[in-house]
Amino acid sequence: GQSLEQPSEVTAVEGAIVQINCTYQTSGFYGLSWYQQHDGGAPTFLSYNALDGLEETGRFSSFLSRSDSYGYLLLQELQMKDSASYFCAVPPGGYQKVTFGTGTKLQVIP
Amino acid sequence: ETGVTQSPTHLIKTRGQQVTLRCSSQSGHNTVSWYQQALGQGPQFIFQYYREEENGRGNFPPRFSGLQFPNYSSELNVNALELDDSALYLCASSRTSGGAGGTGELFFGEGSRLTVL
Numbered sequence: 001g002q003s004l005e006q007p008s009e010v011t012a013v014e015g016a017i018v019q020i021n022c023t024y025q026t027s028g029f030y031g032l033s034w035y036q037q038h039d040g041g042a043p044t045f046l047s048y049n050a051l052d053g054l055e056e057t058g059r060f061s062s063f064l065s066r067s068d069s070y071g072y073l074l075l076q077e078l079q080m081k082d083s084a085s086y087f088c089a090v091p092p093g094g095y096q097k098v099t100f101g102t103g104t105k106l107q108v109i110p
Numbered sequence: 111e112t113g114v115t116q117s118p119t120h121l122i123k124t125r126g127q128q129v130t131l132r133c134s135s136q137s138g139h140n141t142v143s144w145y146q147q148a149l150g151q152g153p154q155f156i157f158q159y160y161r162e163e164e165n166g167r168g169n170f171p172p173r174f175s176g177l178q179f180p181n182y183s184s185e186l187n188v189n190a191l192e193l194d195d196s197a198l199y200l201c202a203s204s205r206t207s208g209g210a211g212g213t214g215e216l217f218f219g220e221g222s223r224l225t226v227l
Binding site for chain 1: 218
């Protein structure tokens with residue numbers, strides 16, 4: 001089976017940096033993805049890490065450590081529009097389902 | 111805009127009824143996955159269709175069934191609705207069914223919000 005655990009809620013100040021953690025237990029691990037979902041909206045793909053290390057995409061970065069079964073999403077220069085839920089996910093390798101984590105609700109405050 | 115459209119956006123049913131939800135995938139995508147998302151939870155995998163065949167299923171009973179059509183659009187059918195079926199149902203399309211080495215990037219529609227009374 002597969003399980004991915006995240007903190008349920010995080011609050012951070014506009015302009016600051018926030019880190020959202022994800023620990024996972026999976027069989028047949030291929031990499032870790034991150035999705036953003038605003039209230040009432042569709043999840044949207046943010047990033048994917050197949051290898052250990054940091055991947056940077058603008059204000060967002062994602063990190064993976066396979067040996068620790070751990071990853072995180074780093075959001076810099078937080079903006080109010082970043083208030084949303086963030087999900088880590090294990091993508092398919094072969095013909096498997098995508099399993100999503102429990103989700104972290106980020107609230108950005110002025 | 112992901113190019114994935116779902117209908118209806120909202121619907122209300124009563125316990126025991128049946129419902130059909132529809133999804134048009136993004137152009138060029140041959141794989142459709144369906145997810146159930148309860149309030150405050152992550153999406154839960156229901157099943158996936160690849161080239162009109164079911165290609166993987168999550169822990170959902172047989173009263174959840176689906177179809178994929180030659181144009182890669184898809185339907186989710188739920189029979190004998192129960193109160194716990196109330197959720198947001200998300201359709202996601204992708205270019206392949208996952209394939210080794212793929213990122214697994216999914217393109218989601220806005221979902222169908224089902225309320226069962």
